[in-house]
Amino acid sequence: MTKQARWGNMLRLAGLLLFAAASGWAQAEYKLNFQEPATKLAHDVYGLHMGMMYICVVIFVIVFSVMFYSVFKHRKSSGRTPATFHESTKVEILWTVIPTIILLLMTWPVTITLLEMRDSSNPDITIKATGYQWKWGYDYLKGEGEGIKFMSVLSTPQEQIHNTAPKGEHYLLEVDNHVVVPVGKKIRVLTTANDVIHSWFIPAFAVKQDAVPGFIRDTSFRAEREGIFRGQCAELCGKDHAYMPIVVEVVSPEKYTAWVAEQQKKMAASAADPNKVWTLPELVSRGETVYMQNCVACHQPTGKGLPPVFPALDGSKIATGPKAGHIDIVTNGKTGTAMAAFGKQLSDADLAAVITFERNSWSNKTGELVQPNEIKAARK
Amino acid sequence: MEATVPGHADTHAHGHHGHPPSGLMRWVTTTNHKDIGTMYLWFSFAMFLVGGMMALTIRSELFQPGLQILEPERFNQMTTLHGLIMVFGAIMPAFVGFANWMIPMQIGAADMAFGRMNNWSFWLLPPAATLLVTSLFVPGGAAAAGWTLYAPLSVQQGMGMDMTIFAVHILGMSSIMGSINIITTILNLRAPGMNLMKMPLFVWTWLITAFLIIAVMPVLAGAVTMILTDRHFGTSFFNAAGGGDPVLFQHVFWFFGHPEVYIVVIPGFGVVSQVVSAFSRKPLFGYASMVYATASIAVLSFFVWAHHMYTVGMPVGGQLYFMYATMLIAIPTGVKVFNWIATMWRGSLSFETPMLFSLGFIFLFTMGGFSGLVLAMAPVDVQMQDTYYVVAHFHYTMVAGALFSAFSATYYWLPKWTGHMYNEKLGKVHFWLSLIFFNMTFFVQHFLGLAGMPRRIPDYALQFTEFNQISTIGAFGFGLSQLLFLYNIITCIKGGPKAPAKPWDGAEGLEWDLPSPAPYHSWETQPTVK
Numbered sequence: 001m002t003k004q005a006r007w008g009n010m011l012r013l014a015g016l017l018l019f020a021a022a023s024g025w026a027q028a029e030y031k032l033n034f035q036e037p038a039t040k041l042a043h044d045v046y047g048l049h050m051g052m053m054y055i056c057v058v059i060f061v062i063v064f065s066v067m068f069y070s071v072f073k074h075r076k077s078s079g080r081t082p083a084t085f086h087e088s089t090k091v092e093i094l095w096t097v098i099p100t101i102i103l104l105l106m107t108w109p110v111t112i113t114l115l116e117m118r119d120s121s122n123p124d125i126t127i128k129a130t131g132y133q134w135k136w137g138y139d140y141l142k143g144e145g146e147g148i149k150f151m152s153v154l155s156t157p158q159e160q161i162h163n164t165a166p167k168g169e170h171y172l173l174e175v176d177n178h179v180v181v182p183v184g185k186k187i188r189v190l191t192t193a194n195d196v197i198h199s200w201f202i203p204a205f206a207v208k209q210d211a212v213p214g215f216i217r218d219t220s221f222r223a224e225r226e227g228i229f230r231g232q233c234a235e236l237c238g239k240d241h242a243y244m245p246i247v248v249e250v251v252s253p254e255k256y257t258a259w260v261a262e263q264q265k266k267m268a269a270s271a272a273d274p275n276k277v278w279t280l281p282e283l284v285s286r287g288e289t290v291y292m293q294n295c296v297a298c299h300q301p302t303g304k305g306l307p308p309v310f311p312a313l314d315g316s317k318i319a320t321g322p323k324a325g326h327i328d329i330v331t332n333g334k335t336g337t338a339m340a341a342f343g344k345q346l347s348d349a350d351l352a353a354v355i356t357f358e359r360n361s362w363s364n365k366t367g368e369l370v371q372p373n374e375i376k377a378a379r380k
Numbered sequence: 381m382e383a384t385v386p387g388h389a390d391t392h393a394h395g396h397h398g399h400p401p402s403g404l405m406r407w408v409t410t411t412n413h414k415d416i417g418t419m420y421l422w423f424s425f426a427m428f429l430v431g432g433m434m435a436l437t438i439r440s441e442l443f444q445p446g447l448q449i450l451e452p453e454r455f456n457q458m459t460t461l462h463g464l465i466m467v468f469g470a471i472m473p474a475f476v477g478f479a480n481w482m483i484p485m486q487i488g489a490a491d492m493a494f495g496r497m498n499n500w501s502f503w504l505l506p507p508a509a510t511l512l513v514t515s516l517f518v519p520g521g522a523a524a525a526g527w528t529l530y531a532p533l534s535v536q537q538g539m540g541m542d543m544t545i546f547a548v549h550i551l552g553m554s555s556i557m558g559s560i561n562i563i564t565t566i567l568n569l570r571a572p573g574m575n576l577m578k579m580p581l582f583v584w585t586w587l588i589t590a591f592l593i594i595a596v597m598p599v600l601a602g603a604v605t606m607i608l609t610d611r612h613f614g615t616s617f618f619n620a621a622g623g624g625d626p627v628l629f630q631h632v633f634w635f636f637g638h639p640e641v642y643i644v645v646i647p648g649f650g651v652v653s654q655v656v657s658a659f660s661r662k663p664l665f666g667y668a669s670m671v672y673a674t675a676s677i678a679v680l681s682f683f684v685w686a687h688h689m690y691t692v693g694m695p696v697g698g699q700l701y702f703m704y705a706t707m708l709i710a711i712p713t714g715v716k717v718f719n720w721i722a723t724m725w726r727g728s729l730s731f732e733t734p735m736l737f738s739l740g741f742i743f744l745f746t747m748g749g750f751s752g753l754v755l756a757m758a759p760v761d762v763q764m765q766d767t768y769y770v771v772a773h774f775h776y777t778m779v780a781g782a783l784f785s786a787f788s789a790t791y792y793w794l795p796k797w798t799g800h801m802y803n804e805k806l807g808k809v810h811f812w813l814s815l816i817f818f819n820m821t822f823f824v825q826h827f828l829g830l831a832g833m834p835r836r837i838p839d840y841a842l843q844f845t846e847f848n849q850i851s852t853i854g855a856f857g858f859g860l861s862q863l864l865f866l867y868n869i870i871t872c873i874k875g876g877p878k879a880p881a882k883p884w885d886g887a888e889g890l891e892w893d894l895p896s897p898a899p900y901h902s903w904e905t906q907p908t909v910k
Contacts, residue, residue, distance in 0.1 A: 031831040031843060034763060041759075049760045056750040063721065064743065070724040071731075071739070076661065082886075083726040086663040095718045096711060103707045106757075111700060113759040118696040161839060163446040171445060172841045191693075196533040197626055199691060199766060203832035208762050210692045212627060213532060214620020217693030230841075234691075234766040234834045236526045238533055239452045242837035306453065308519040309538055338536055 035203045038229060038250070039221050042206035044113045052106065059102075117206070120220035123188030125181065131191070131198025131211040131233065133338055134240035134297055137345060138179055141190070145260040148267070151345065152177045153293045154243045158301075161243075172242065173230040176293075178249040181223065182256035188220040195340055199235035202248055208234055223250040238338060240297045270347070278352070280360065280369055287357025290350045295358075298338060303362040310338065314362035323370055326355055327378045343379060348372040408503070411495030412900065413480045416502050418797075420477030421790075423505055425866070427469030430513065432859050434462040439821075439855040441838050442848050455838035456524035457540070461512060463527025464544065467644065468551045469509055471778065474786045475647040476501075476558045479586050482793060483562060485891040485898060486580045488571025488907045493564035501557040508550040515540035515547075526836055528637070529603075531618035531629040535610050542611070545604045552597040559590035566590075571890070573909035577671070580889050581664065582789075584671050585650030588678045592639045592646070595682075600636040603629060627692055634685035642681045645745075645777060648785030649674060649716060652738045654889070655788050656720050659735035660727030661886035666719040673712035673719075680709050690758045691765045699758045706756040713749055717742060732884070733807030737788035740815050741781060748776025751826065766836075769829025775822045787814070787865065794872055795879035799897030802872040806864055813861035820854030 037043040074080055125143030129136055132151075140148040152175045159165035161172075168174070181187050191200050191211035201208040202221070209219035223229075231246040251259065292301075295313075299305045303314035313319045318326050330351060333341035342351060352372045359366045401409060407419060438458050441450045450458065480498065484491055492498045515522040520538020523529065534541055566587050570579070579587075606629070609615040616622020618629050649670075657664040664670065686692075687706045690699055720742050729735070751773040755761050764770060787810075794802050824847040829835075833844045840848065882892035890909070894902050 032827050034830050035832055045759050045763055048757065049754065049763070052754050052757060052760065056753065060746065060750060063717065063746070067721045067724060067739075067742070070721070070727070071729060074660075074724065074727050074729050076728040076730040080726075080728040082661040082728040084662065085726075086665050086667070086723075087669075088666075091718075091722070092666055092669045092715070096715060099711050099714045103710060107704065107707065110703065110757045110759060114699060114703070115696065117759050117762065118699070161447055163448070167445060167842060169842070172839060196536065197530060201766075201832070201834070203763065206759070206763055208691045208765055212620075212693065215625070215627075215693070231832065232834050232837075232841075236456070236530070236533065236766075236836045238524070238536065239456070241456070242452065242834075242839045306451075309453070309521075 037206065038204040038223050038225055038227065039206060040224065041113070041117055041221065042204060044116065045206040048109060048113055051109070055102065055106070120188045120218050122186065123220055124185040126188045126190065127179065127181075128190045128192065128216075129179075129200050129211065129246075131193035131195075131200070131237065131244075132340060132345065133195050133238050134233075134244040135293075136175075136198075136200075136233075136244060136246060137194075138177075143185075144182070144256065145263070148260065148263045150177045150263075151293070152179065152247070154245060156243075158296075170230065173232070173245045173247065175245055175247045178228070178247045180249045180251055180256060180259045182253045183223055183226050183250050185253075186220060186222045188218055191217045191219070194344065195338065196237050197235050198233050198237045198244070200231075200246060201234040202229050202231035202246060204229045204231075205248075210235055223248075226250045226252060243297070276372070278349075278369065278371060280356070280367075283353045283356035283369060284360055286349070287353035287355070288361075290346065290354040291357050294342065294346070295354065303358070303364075313358050314364060319358045320364050320366055323355075323359075323368060323374070324378070326359065327351075327370065327375060330355055331375065331378060348375040348379075351375045409499070411491070411499050413484050413492045413495075413498065414797075414898065414900065416492075416498050417477045417480030417482075419502050420473050420480060420505075423502070423509075424470050424472075424474035424477060427465050427473070427509060428862070430509075431462050431465035431470055432862065434458045434465070436855060436859050438462060439852040442840070443852040444849075445840050445842055445845055447839055450838060452838050453521060453524055456526070456836065457516060457522040459836050460523050460526055460529075460544075461516070464523075464548075465509070465512060466778070467527065467640070468548070469505075469512070471644050471782045471786070472551075472555060473505060475586075475589075475644075475782075476555075476562075478582075478647065478651070478786070478789050478793070479558075479562055481797065482891060483565055483583055483586060484569070485796075485894060485902055486583050486889055487566065487569065487574055488890050488903050488909065489565060489569035490901065490903050490906075492561050493569060494561050497557050498561055501554045501561065504550050504554040504557075508547040508554070511543045511547040511550070515543040518543065528630075528633060529607065530633070531607055531610065531626050534607050535618065542608065545608050548604050549601055552601045555593050556597050559593040562586055562590040563594075571903070571906040571909050577668065578909060580650070581653035581667070581670060582647065582650035585646045585648075585653075585674055588674050589643050589646045592643050592678055592681070596636040596639045596643075599632060600640075603632040603636065606632070627689070630689050630692060631686065634688045635682070637688065638685045639678070639681040641774070641777065642677055644782045645785075646674060646678065648741065648782050648789075651785045651789040651792070652720065652741050653723075654887075655734045655738040655792050656723050656742075658792070658884050658887040659732060659738075660724045660729050662723060662727035663888070664719070665722035665725075666715075669715055670719055673715040676712040677709060680705065680712070684709065687756060687758075687761070690761045703756060703758045707753065710749065710753050710756075717746055717749075728886075732791070732804060733802075733811055734788045734792035734884075736808060736811040737784045737791065740811065741784040741788065744776055744780030744784070744815075744818070748773055748781060751776065763832075764829055766834055767829035768825040768833050768835055771835050772822045772825035772829060775825075779822070780818055784814070787811075790865075790869070792884070793891070794869065795883040796891055796894070796896050796898055798873050798876075799879055800872050800876035801879050801883060802868050802876065806868045810861060810864045810868065813864070814858060817854045817857035817861060821851050821858055822854075824850050824854075 034046050037046050126141045128139040128141050135153045137151050155174045155176045156172055160167045191209045193211040193213040198211040205221040207219050207221050209217050229248045233244045298310035299313050305312040331343035333339045349372045352370045352375050355370045359368055518539050522540040523544040525534040606617040610617050616624040618624050618626045653664050684706045686702045828844055828847050879896040881895050
């Protein structure tokens with residue numbers, strides 16, 4: 001086989017492989033652009049991006065046709081003698097001024113859109129989104145639904161993540177409690193965080209706002225259509241950064257009113273009688289649910305943790321020692337570590353339940369109960 | 381540029397230099413710029429392989445949704461170390477290696493200005509690299525806060541973070557000393573007649589880069605020191621509860637970080653300028669405007685840092701300012717690209733491997749520049765911040781930019797270093813495979829970013845699967861292609877056709893007046909440049 005023939009064969013083989021791969025992937029659905037906009041702002045950003053991209057593509061094609069013309073025509077192999085010119089103030093000025101003009105023209109629409117994006121004044125509803133490692137908490141601060149608060153946790157089962165169960169349609173983009181908002185109303189979102197920086201990101205709204213611990217930032221959106229919109233935390237926030245999605249459900253105003261009523265009823269019901277005395281099985285069973293939502297990422301279902309960063313609870317001094325120490329660390333957290341102060345996130349009943357669960361699970365058999373009123377006392 | 385060469389060939393007659401110690405001690409004690417340059421280059425290639433293995437580990441995990449080979453914490457350690465090792469271990473030392481080898485030869489100096497400091501700045505690197513790599517094996521693992529080390533996440537981590545901070549301090553010291561050496565050499569040791577505006581572009585770009593390094597490495601050192609004291613000594617620079625602000629870290633970091641990306645790529649501009657001119661057999665078009673454009677890019681780089689932080693919640697006036705300032709950078713960058721193309725225009729072009737890599741650089745770096753322009757627009761960036769679009773963008777500038785220009789430089793000067801020609805055919809195969817697999821890896825990441833896939837996640841929603849698979853296959857292709865490069869270099873060192881003093885007929889510069897391989901001591905008597 002001649003050299004050329006061998007090369008030819010290799011090229012054909014490579015082509016075949018590429019073709020096979022391409023046809024395999026051809027059935028898959030490709031997303032080549034932004035998600036379909038659901039706010040006016042997102043439409044504007046979509047348009048801006050397309051416009052910018054077309055300008056860039058046109059410049060790119062012009063500039064590189066010149067280069068490739070040179071590459072194909074001005075070859076040594078075609079016996080050319082090189083020209084000797086090497087400067088021209090005129091063209092230098094020309095190709096400084098022309099891009100400057102193009103850039104100046106671009107700034108106008110971009111500035112308008114930016115000003116529009118940052119205007120979060122006169123909202124209909126204000127919601128505070130608090131980033132926790134690794135979930136979001138929401139408080140409806142103002143407007144219809146004022147007073148509603150809930151945590152929003154990834155609802156994809158661990159089995160799907162660890163490939164022991166088939167993955168669902170909304171794998172990693174599903175949560176237990178959606179942020180429900182009415183369509184067509186201006187929603188202002190205040191972001192903050194409890195531990196490290198997170199970022200509240202809904203692509204279809206063109207909204208992304210970092211949530212900085214100890215500070216309040218804001219952003220806003222006005223959804224044009226009903227539907228469920230999914231996003232994810234966009235700022236690296238530690239181990240489970242990939243597992244704290246954001247789901248916003250946009251509903252009609254009537255449905256929203258109904259949702260608000262339902263939430264208020266739920267909250268009244270869950271504000272359990274603080275003086276109720278719970279039994280051990282009641283606390284352990286409720287505590288297990290709380291544990292699976294709040295503690296399992298670090299301390300693991302086995303209670304063995306991921307030492308040394310995330311210590312074991314199974315057999316730990318705190319979980320088997322005096323109650324007061326256990327209540328203190330769960331309620332107030334431990335500074336300088338990922339251990340959050342859950343006192344701010346959970347109710348007295350939930351805290352009592354999860355502490356009781358931890359003291360009576362795995363090899364921990366203290367047999368001790370922590371009642372909600374003990375938490376209430378400890379908070380003071 | 382014409383040079384008279386008064387007897388460089390008689391260097392062996394100078395007995396007073398003695399012979400360097402042989403074996404390991406030669407390398408430990410050497411003050412010779414060529415030895416030190418060689419060590420820098422091998423070190424950087426080793427780090428390139430280590431960082432590359434980490435990249436492949438990351439891409440393997442991302443081949444499918446779900447967790448397969450890495451737990452999330454390990455994954456974050458991999459992305460963090462990949463970034464730190466590639467920037468500080470591979471790319472920066474590679475260009476310091478080129479500077480060591482070539483700057484004295486190009487300006488007609490006998491060696492670098494400070495031989496012992498040169499030795500020290502190299503030998504600081506292996507301990508720093510050891511700290512970074514071994515931090516993977518300490519309790520708690522390596523730093524996992526991303527190469528940007530954002531507080532307060534970096535305050536939360538285990539002792540791997542302390543090792544990383546120490547490594548960054550050491551690497552910074554090394555870079556600063558290297559830069560002082562380069563600046564002193566360039567300003568004081570030029571051959572008679574080599575005035576500043578006659579210097580080769582590679583020397584010019586390094587002069588500018590060295591000033592950038594001295595200006596910003598201390599800023600990085602300050603930022604990581606503040607993390608260190610927040611972690612261990614009770615300060616609250618980045619803790620709101622103590623009166624600090626987490627965002628302060630980002631401002632300080634990016635005041636270093638944005639000039640840093642130009643530190644990484646500006647010497648590459650110099651390489652490409654020389655290579656394009658050599659293989660077009662035509663002088664560089666607009667030499668003076670190239671120098672001014674490079675200097676403007678360097679100066680502007682200090683005024684644009686917060687475009688990395690559009691979503692952090694700064695005042696709208698701040699966003700507008702940083703947006704306009706960032707767009708300005710497109711102008712001098714455009715001038716450079718236009719000058720390169722004008723250099724080729726009506727030249728007599730040939731396409732040996734260095735030229736191919738330089739053309740690849742111009743083509744792909746410009747794409748990275750355009751995606752950078754898109755990202756500069758604050759409202760658009762809000763959609764793209766911290767998504768794969770950004771990952772694609774900076775790999776177009778770092779890999780197709782800095783790395784391709786480093787390949788170009790290696791092939792261009794390899795005959796001068798080894799005295800042998802490398803295998804041209806293999807070099808071209810290396811280029812084409814790198815080009816194809818690079819685009820396969822990173823072009824599709826633009827789409828992932830547009831569709832909203834965040835960066836730094838070990839697991840993703842199902843609609844991102846196909847592009848991630850293409851990207852992973854491309855990454856393995858790209859990684860394996862680099863073994864060809866290694867093979868080509870080793871065979872070129874060991875043997876191969878004898879290289880003439882000037883293997884490229886269009887090349888200009890004093891280095892080509894020296895024989896190939898360049899003698900251990902060159903330009904003991906300075907040439908005169910007319």
